[in-house]
Amino acid sequence: MTEFKGIALSVLCLSIFISSCSDNERALFTASDWPAYGGQNNGQRYSTLTQINRDNVSRLQPAWQFDTDSAGSSQTQPVVVGGVVYGITPNLDVVALDGASGELLWSFSGLDGPSDFMGPSRGLAFWKEGDKEILFAGIVDKLFAIDPGNGELVAEFGDDGALDLRTGLPGDTSRFYVSLSSPGVIYRDTIIVGFRAAESPPAPPGDIRAFDVRTGALVWSFHTIPASGEFGADTWPENARATQGGANAWAGFALDDERGIVYVPTGSAVPDFFGGERTGDNLFANSLIALDASTGERLWHFQAIRHDIWDRDFPAPPSLVTVQREGRAIDAVAQTSKQGYVYLFDRVTGEPLFPIEERAVPTSSIAEEQAAPTQPFPTAPAPFARQELTADMLTTRSPEMNDWAREQFSNFLSAGQFMPFGTEQPTVVFPGFDGGAEWGGSAIDPGRGIIYINSNDIAWTGALAASPDGMGFAESLYQAQCAVCHGTDRQGSPPEFPALTNVSETLSPDEMRDIIRYGIGRMPGFPALAPAAVSGLTDLVLNPESVSSSNIEEDSVPSLSSDGSDVPYRFTGYHRFFDPDGYPAVAPPWGTLNAIDLNTGEYLWKIPFGEHPELKAQGIENTGSENYGGPVLTESGLLFIGATLFDQKFRAYDAATGALLWEYEMPYSGMATPAVYMVDGRQYVVIATSNSRNPRAEQGSAYIAFALPE
Numbered sequence: 201m202t203e204f205k206g207i208a209l210s211v212l213c214l215s216i217f218i219s220s221c222s223d224n225e226r227a228l229f230t231a232s233d234w235p236a237y238g239g240q241n242n243g244q245r246y247s248t249l250t251q252i253n254r255d256n257v258s259r260l261q262p263a264w265q266f267d268t269d270s271a272g273s274s275q276t277q278p279v280v281v282g283g284v285v286y287g288i289t290p291n292l293d294v295v296a297l298d299g300a301s302g303e304l305l306w307s308f309s310g311l312d313g314p315s316d317f318m319g320p321s322r323g324l325a326f327w328k329e330g331d332k333e334i335l336f337a338g339i340v341d342k343l344f345a346i347d348p349g350n351g352e353l354v355a356e357f358g359d360d361g362a363l364d365l366r367t368g369l370p371g372d373t374s375r376f377y378v379s380l381s382s383p384g385v386i387y388r389d390t391i392i393v394g395f396r397a398a399e400s401p402p403a404p405p406g407d408i409r410a411f412d413v414r415t416g417a418l419v420w421s422f423h424t425i426p427a428s429g430e431f432g433a434d435t436w437p438e439n440a441r442a443t444q445g446g447a448n449a450w451a452g453f454a455l456d457d458e459r460g461i462v463y464v465p466t467g468s469a470v471p472d473f474f475g476g477e478r479t480g481d482n483l484f485a486n487s488l489i490a491l492d493a494s495t496g497e498r499l500w501h502f503q504a505i506r507h508d509i510w511d512r513d514f515p516a517p518p519s520l521v522t523v524q525r526e527g528r529a530i531d532a533v534a535q536t537s538k539q540g541y542v543y544l545f546d547r548v549t550g551e552p553l554f555p556i557e558e559r560a561v562p563t564s565s566i567a568e569e570q571a572a573p574t575q576p577f578p579t580a581p582a583p584f585a586r587q588e589l590t591a592d593m594l595t596t597r598s599p600e601m602n603d604w605a606r607e608q609f610s611n612f613l614s615a616g617q618f619m620p621f622g623t624e625q626p627t628v629v630f631p632g633f634d635g636g637a638e639w640g641g642s643a644i645d646p647g648r649g650i651i652y653i654n655s656n657d658i659a660w661t662g663a664l665a666a667s668p669d670g671m672g673f674a675e676s677l678y679q680a681q682c683a684v685c686h687g688t689d690r691q692g693s694p695p696e697f698p699a700l701t702n703v704s705e706t707l708s709p710d711e712m713r714d715i716i717r718y719g720i721g722r723m724p725g726f727p728a729l730a731p732a733a734v735s736g737l738t739d740l741v742l743n744p745e746s747v748s749s750s751n752i753e754e755d756s757v758p759s760l761s762s763d764g765s766d767v768p769y770r771f772t773g774y775h776r777f778f779d780p781d782g783y784p785a786v787a788p789p790w791g792t793l794n795a796i797d798l799n800t801g802e803y804l805w806k807i808p809f810g811e812h813p814e815l816k817a818q819g820i821e822n823t824g825s826e827n828y829g830g831p832v833l834t835e836s837g838l839l840f841i842g843a844t845l846f847d848q849k850f851r852a853y854d855a856a857t858g859a860l861l862w863e864y865e866m867p868y869s870g871m872a873t874p875a876v877y878m879v880d881g882r883q884y885v886v887i888a889t890s891n892s893r894n895p896r897a898e899q900g901s902a903y904i905a906f907a908l909p910e
């Protein structure tokens with residue numbers, strides 16, 4: 201009966217009752233489900249379930265644990281439909297788990313290449329019409345359409361159930377690294393996707409595309425790097441779609457089902473840190489773009505950073521919210537940023553709901569770089585992370601560490617946001633390259649207009665170096681493609697970006713070649729590099745003494761000579777400003793959890809978030825810590841969040857006050873956003889856990905579901 205109703209209503213939905221359509225479609229799912237990344241398409245990470253509440257949450261306990269038998273990183277927020285939890289393992293297997301027992305129902309592997317090489321896949325998309333259902337999973341550069349009933353591919357979609365996301369992008373697509381690190385969003389019978397791309401050329405333009413859920417046919421495409429004649433083309437050099445890349449949306453979307461508007465947050469153009477070859481504001485990089493979800497037509501946009509040369513991607517999906525202004529309800533969209541800003545716009549008009557001021561910012565010391573003269577600053581809410589590092593904000597862990605940090609800091613340039621990198625001294629990036637906000641997203645209290653945001657609050661530094669003349673080709677490839685993460689001197693920024701100085705002790709040349717080809721963990725693959733280039737880099741890293749400057753003929757890698765190996769400036773690597781013991785060299789809090797009333801822009805509460813257990817044991821408490829993965833909120837007023845990197849805890853806070861009501865130490869860190877669902881009358885909160893970001897801890901990964909005792 202219900203199924204019949206579903207079919208009948210979606211037929212109506214296509215023809216007449218557009219405005220009531222989404223309600224009917226949503227009725228296909230129930231409050232017990234968590235049918236989309238972010239909970240619903242609105243990105244609110246909100247559940248109306250109330251069985252677990254302030255009074256009983258202290259009794260919450262693990263109900264089941266599903267071990268993935270993998271030590272990689274698990275950043276997936278599952279979708280849950282009809283009591284089945286659909287997740288992704290660190291090996292990029294898609295798994296269906298019984299929501300009540302955690303029992304594996306089926307698993308699907310679509311990986312093309314060695315099983316240990318992959319980027320994250322943070323979620324799935326679920327389409328349903330009547331009794332037809334399709335689960336969509338992004339596995340590196342493929343979008344798979346899977347039958348959620350049995351884990352088999354839906355053959356009618358794309359090429360026997362898979363779509364190569366590189367198809368249709370401009371240029372020689374075999375050279376592009378593309379990965380669907382955050383899932384698409386479903387609008388009616390389409391799935392709308394972006395992708396993650398390489399940080400150095402060659403990278404494709406970050407087209408936003410809608411595909412038919414049944415066939416995989418392209419329905420529309422929006423050019424985040426405009427073609428000549430399109431709006432914004434004058435903010436790039438000529439012919440930008442052929443020569444430039446990036447401006448891609450890797451963090452996911454929010455969608456207003458009723459109005460049919462999709463909100464798209466984009467990242468920076470490529471390369472991240474030197475813009476001398478992409479003069480102009482570079483629309484629609486670093487923008488929040490509102491697109492008509494049926495046509496891909498642009499309705500409005502806001503560019504948060506003109507001509508980004510700091511890698512200040514919009515790192516999180518937006519969230520829809522309704523706020524009250526002078527007695528009137530305004531439907532709005534909130535977007536968080538790495539700098540620690542929350543931008544709030546009227547969802548329909550794009551009008552900022554708190555004033556955004558255009559302010560003059562510093563120029564670049566590099567002759568070839570034209571930094572934008574002004575940048576937009578939101579005047580409210582106040583940033584949720586600190587903005588400018590000064591000497592009085594350095595670590596107080598001990599007087600010796602404070603002296604050490606002052607000495608280091610005296611060599612840095614610290615001038616808040618938007619100080620272009622130079623070649624003379626490191627520039628402070630605060631908050632760091634990992635935010636501020638990150639990919640986990642925010643939770644919204646839809647009735648009250650409150651946003652909950654977890655934030656990192658530590659400093660990093662960055663600098664450029666001129667590319668020396670007369671470098672051997674392998675070295676110049678290394679500097680162009682690898683130095684951004686592993687450092688110009690191969691020292692990396694451990695533990696996240698490993699040093700490559702001693703890898704000959706642990707890696708064979710074959711293993712190294714595979715890593716370069718396919719990527720590993722957070723490292724993208726480099727399909728554009730010809731075999732000779734891969735071998736040259738392998739020799740260079742494993743056996744530097746043997747490499748002469750002429751060991752590879754530049755002719756053997758023609759695809760790269762005009763593609764980045766000749767960029768005049770290189771980024772010298774991501775460096776966290778850490779003290780010699782490996783703790784942030786800024787004073788705590790190093791991570792925070794924030795509740796902001798978006799009606800007024802005022803903070804309801806702000807607390808340090810996360811612990812370093814060994815510091816706590818020494819009596820150094822309330823430090824906060826780095827955190828990745830976001831919160832979810834329930835109607836019973838509970839904010840659930842894992843995310844903290846070192847203490848491996850899953851926590852429930854009183855959303856009204858920020859009081860900690862419950863915490864549980866898990867076997868691994870909950871580096872992901874949880875999901876809330878109900879099966880057979882019992883409410884669960886499930887989170888993916890893994891320890892790959894904390895190499896000193898025991899490695900492994902598992903999905904863990906919590907519930908009240910039966």
Ligand code: HEC
Nearest residue numbers: 681682685696697698703715716720721722723724726737
């Ligand atoms: C966007 C950042 C990034 C870029 C660019 C990058 N890497 Fe990596 N690389 C990483 C990260 C992060 C890891 C650790 C991966 C993990 O285990 O999660 C890594 C790991 C490695 C490893 C394995 C190290 C070990 O200790 O086992 C090698 C070798 C390596 N990279 C070589 C390269 C080479 C060569 C290039 C250039 C072609 C390159 N990388 C470009 C981020 C990057």
